[in-house]
Every structure is written in C-alpha cells, then in structure tokens.
Amino acid sequence: MAAEFExxxxxxxxxxxxxxxxxxxxxxxxxxxxxxxxxxWRSIDSFRGDAKPETxxxxxxxxxxxxxxxxxxxxxxxxxxxxxxxxSEESLGGRCQAEILSEFMDSLxxxxxxxxxxxxxxxxxxxISSILGVKINTVQVRINRLKKMxxxxxxxxx
Amino acid sequence: MMELDDLKTTWKKxxxxxxxxADFNSIKCEVRKLDKQAKVSWSIEAIGALFGxxxxxIFTWIWIDEPAIFTQVIAVILIASLIYSARxxxxxxxxxxxxxxxxxxxxxxxxxxxxKEVKMLRNFAVVQLIPMFSIMTLASYAVYIELTGRVxxxxxxxxxxxxxxxxxxxxxxxxxxHLNNKFLPALEQLYELKKQLDG
Numbered sequence: 001m002a003a004e005f006e007x008x009x010x011x012x013x014x015x016x017x018x019x020x021x022x023x024x025x026x027x028x029x030x031x032x033x034x035x036x037x038x039x040x041w042r043s044i045d046s047f048r049g050d051a052k053p054e055t056x057x058x059x060x061x062x063x064x065x066x067x068x069x070x071x072x073x074x075x076x077x078x079x080x081x082x083x084x085x086x087x088s089e090e091s092l093g094g095r096c097q098a099e100i101l102s103e104f105m106d107s108l109x110x111x112x113x114x115x116x117x118x119x120x121x122x123x124x125x126x127x128i129s130s131i132l133g134v135k136i137n138t139v140q141v142r143i144n145r146l147k148k149m150x151x152x153x154x155x156x157x158x
Numbered sequence: 159m160m161e162l163d164d165l166k167t168t169w170k171k172x173x174x175x176x177x178x179x180a181d182f183n184s185i186k187c188e189v190r191k192l193d194k195q196a197k198v199s200w201s202i203e204a205i206g207a208l209f210g211x212x213x214x215x216i217f218t219w220i221w222i223d224e225p226a227i228f229t230q231v232i233a234v235i236l237i238a239s240l241i242y243s244a245r246x247x248x249x250x251x252x253x254x255x256x257x258x259x260x261x262x263x264x265x266x267x268x269x270x271x272x273x274k275e276v277k278m279l280r281n282f283a284v285v286q287l288i289p290m291f292s293i294m295t296l297a298s299y300a301v302y303i304e305l306t307g308r309v310x311x312x313x314x315x316x317x318x319x320x321x322x323x324x325x326x327x328x329x330x331x332x333x334x335x336h337l338n339n340k341f342l343p344a345l346e347q348l349y350e351l352k353k354q355l356d357g
Contacts, residue, residue, distance in 0.1 A: 002182065005182070006180075009182075010180075012173075014172070014173045014174045014175045015173040018169075018173045034184075034185075034188065037180055037185050038189055038192070041185050041186070042189060043259075046259060059259060059260075059261075062261050063259070063261055063264045066265070066351055067264045067265060067267075067268045067348075097164065097165060098168050098171075098172075100160070101168050101169065104165075109354045110351060111355050112354070114261075116162075117169070119162075120162075120165055120166050120169035120170075121166075121169060121170070121173060122166070130260065131260065131261060132260060132261045132355060133260025133261055133262025133263055133355075134356075146162060147161065147162045150160075150161065150162040151160075151161060151162070155160075
C-alpha cells in the first residue's frame with residue numbers, strides 16, 4: 001500500500017500542489033500541501049474502489065482545503081509560479097494565458113474556482129458532482145456560467 | 159475570441175509542475191503524531207472526568223467515616239455534573255450528517271460541529287461555569303466542615319473561594335473571546351461556502 005501511495009503522489013504531486021496554491025496564502029502553501037498528503041494517506045482505503053486518481057485527489061484535496069484550514073484559507077495572493085512559468089507563452093492582448101487563468105481564478109469564489117479547476121483538468125460533470133455532493137445539472141449550469149463569464153471578460157479581437 | 163477551454167492546456171501544465179518531493183516517512187510520522195495527539199486529548203478528558211468522579215466518591219464514602227447528609231448530597235451533585243459535562247464535551251464530536259466524502263457532507267459535518275460548539279460557548283457561563291462554581295464552592299465547604307468541624311469558613315478559605323471566582327470569571331471572558339474571534343468567523347466562512355455550493 002505504501003508503494004502504491006508513493007507512486008500516486010509522484011504522479012499527482014503537481015495536482016495536489018496546484019490545489020494547495022489555490023486555497024492557501026503563499027506562506028501557508030507548504031502546510032496545506034502537507035495536510036492534504038496526510039489526509040490522502042489516511043483515506044487511501046477509500047481510493048481503492050474509486051475510478052480515477054484525479055477524482056480521489058480533488059475530493060480529498062478540496063475537503064481538506066475548505067474544511068480543515070479555516071484559519072489560513074483565502075486571501076489568495078499572486079500566483080507567482082504560474083505567472084512566471086509561461087511568460088514566453090502565446091500572449092493575448094499582451095498577457096499570457098497563465099496570467100489570465102490566474103486572474104480569472106482569483107476573481108472567483110472558492111466553489112466556482114474548484115469547479116473550474118476540475119473542468120480544466122478534464123473531469124466530467126458526473127465526477128465533479130460526486131466530489132462536491134451537488135446535482136450534475138447544478139454543475140453543468142455553473143460551468144456554462146463560468147464559460148460565459150470568461151468570454152464576457154476576455155473577449156478580444158486579435 | 160478566447161474561451162475558457164483554451165486554458166485547459168495551461169492548467170494541465172500547472173498540475174504537471176511539481177517542485178516538491180513528498181517524504182513518505184514524514185507523512186506517516188505526521189499521521190501517527192495526529193492520532194497520538196487525538197488519543198491523548200480524549201484520554202486526558204476521560205481520565206479527568208473519571209478522576210473527579212472517583213476521588214469524590216472515595217473521599218465522601220470511604221475516607222470520611224460518617225459523612226453528613228449535606229456532604230453526600232453535594233458529592234452526588236458533583237458527580238452528576240461531571241458526568242453531564244463529560245457527555246456534553248463528547249457529544250460535540252458526534253454529528254448526524256453521514257460522511258459520504260463529498261464536499262457538501264464535509265461542510266455539513268463541520269457546520270454541525272461548529273454550531274454545537276458555538277451554542278455551548280454562548281451558554282457556557284449559565285450551563286457550565288455558574289453551576290460548576292456553585293457546586294465546587296459547596297463541595298469545598300462540605301469538605302471544610304468535615305475536616306474542621308466548623309461552620310464558619312476561615313479568612314484563608316474565603317480567599318480561596320475568591321481566587322476560584324476570579325478564575326471562573328477569567329474562563330468566561332476567555333471563552334467569549336474564543337467564540338467571537340475563532341468560532342463565529344469559522345462558522346461564517348462555512349456558511350458562505352455552503353451558500354456558494356447551493357447557489
């Protein structure tokens with residue numbers, strides 16, 4: 001079980017770190033990352049019947065981020081890593097996509113931000129709804145709303 | 159025109175980035191430490207309650223040869239209040255919401271626990287501090303009578319009561335402070351998240 005867990009962390013460490021960066025202040029990211037790892041290890045048994053590791057990681061990651069570290073959550077500061085990593089990427093109106101992604105996510109409430117993360121990661125509506133505990137229709141409506149919000153905000157003519 | 163789906167590649171890049179190496183041993187150590195802390199915390203509370211109950215019973219019905227009715231009544235009240243307090247503290251950890259591992263269930267569980275804590279802290283003075291202070295004052299007075307045979311408490315004994323009263327007043331304001339600065343903001347955040355989830 002330990003080897004299986006280590007492999008999972010090796011494969012999905014970036015995803016866990018991305019969740020921690022989204023939900024903790026810059027100086028608390030390490031603590032949240034560690035806390036999510038601890039919770040993942042504790043709930044490794046619940047993963048065995050789960051279909052995809054991504055689903056399990058988002059499930060435990062969001063649960064931990066939103067219910068366990070209430071004192072440190074939010075005030076999302078600039079996501080320096082994300083912004084710095086792709087300065088050379090294709091730009092849109094002078095800004096790179098990573099900056100736009102970071103800015104848009106920061107403007108969202110926690111739940112919308114979590115839905116967006118999972119959507120961008122390719123999770124299906126059914127999987128997102130099973131993680132959050134809401135109806136699939138609710139998830140679809142919110143994804144459509146996010147798409148519209150994004151289009152309205154970043155509509156640009158090249 | 160740029161669309162949300164255009165950011166999928168960017169997000170995938172972020173989730174693939176990992177600069178951290180997870181130390182598996184430290185995770186296991188952390189889990190062991192947390193489990194140990196939880197066990198120690200529960201044990202201290204349980205041992206404290208049991209110690210209070212047993213020491214009261216032993217003192218009243220074994221150590222004292224012929225305890226006065228007053229002493230016995232106070233001992234019974236003290237034991238009953240200790241059992242009540244223990245049940246209250248243990249009850250806070252119990253929730254009716256079933257944990258199905260979804261975020262909604264986790265939020266509901268946290269809200270249920272925090273609501274119980276807030277309710278308890280709001281009524282702490284009336285439900286816990288005042289009765290406990292009264293019972294302890296009476297219990298110590300009963301012990302005083304049993305040991306000295308005197309009805310009128312000495313100055314030193316009354317100073318002891320005064321110190322005890324000051325301690326209970328401190329506890330009251332400490333709890334109020336905790337309630338306003340920790341529990342209520344946490345509960346507000348949880349309500350806000352639930353509202354977002356429902357909305």
